[in-house]
Amino acid sequence: MSGYFDELTARLREAGVPASRIAVTVDDLRAYLADSGGDPEEEFGPAAAFAEQLAATAGQAAGEAASGERWTWTADIFTDQQRLNEFGEQGWEVQGIDRLGRFVCTRSEEHPQCWEYRREVVPPADRDALTERLAPDGWEPCGTWFFYAYYKRPKAALVGPEAEIASPPPQPGRRIFFSPALYGFVVVAFAAAVALGLLSLGMLDRVDDDDPIASTLFGMLVGAISAILVMGAIGGAAVLVGRRRRRR
Structure with missing residues (x-):
């Protein structure tokens, strides 16, 4: 397994992906395999082809971050879903959860829109089934933290153009929200x-x-x-x- 990730790391570095992003990506992939018990090549395909795919995704994410706002914050389990929906109403879209359990969010500068969130308590083995069950209602996964799975959906799917925000409020000055x-x-x-x-x-x-x-x-x-x-x-x-x- 280490040989696969060594090659993947080298390919991503050659593609110009920042070292910090490579480290986070490889750590997430290792954690996924630790849960699933699978083989990396069977799960992700050849390292060279997978590196090209990841590099393209990283480039797209970097472009989106450059054209909009980026904000990282955290909250406890007693208030995280409330805060997610509060900030979703302000146009913040969760792109993932980092290794410290923080929500990594972006917001479009040109066309910010409202987002809706939900959290489910589910074992890793049951996450795929839960995702399939929620998909028809527009929910898509946006991050996991231990046995918590977070989902998002654009509010435009429910209310249409009214979900677009004409004048979004400034980015919150805080990053930690404990209840x-x-x-x-x-x-x-x-x-x-x-x-x-x-x-x-x-x-x-x-x-x-x-x-x-x-x-x-x-x-x-x-x-x-x-x-x-x-x-x-x-x-x-x-x-x-x-x-x-x-x-x-």
Whole structure:
């Protein structure tokens, strides 16, 4: 696999693609293969031909960015969909999500239009099926982050020419949008971690210090419980927020 990506990197560099974009592209492709378990040549075709395709796409994206505005921002799971639709009404179109989980957006200077967004919680193996199910309604994927899948569609598909924005507002001055719910979640998670740590210390006193196996197993158990609690809380929060928004 490394040989394929070495050749792909070399071809992209020869085509004049910026090194930063090459690094992001290769990292994304590696992550995709890690999820799918596929072979790079079977998934993407020969490295030389795939590099030409990627270079052409990069050139087109660079042209679009040059003729319009570009803005990168982030939000937590409690407010991201709300913010996406808020900024979509201002003409911001999500082109993807970078490695830091930030939304990479562009906005046309000549003909800005409104965009609509939705977020789904879905395992990587089920994303293709979900995308096919949403496609007839005009939704197209615009980025993924762990088990979150984001979709966009132009509002013109629903309201026609009224979706075009005559005077879009200035680009927001902020890039980070965290909600009070996130800070509350952090406080609760920290309190739970402290409580679990104190409970673990109390139980550790009962473990035989001369039995290293028992101590190791106990440590592994505490670590597993902590991980399950944290991941369960994050996943549960995402599901609850998503359901509440769909009911609105």
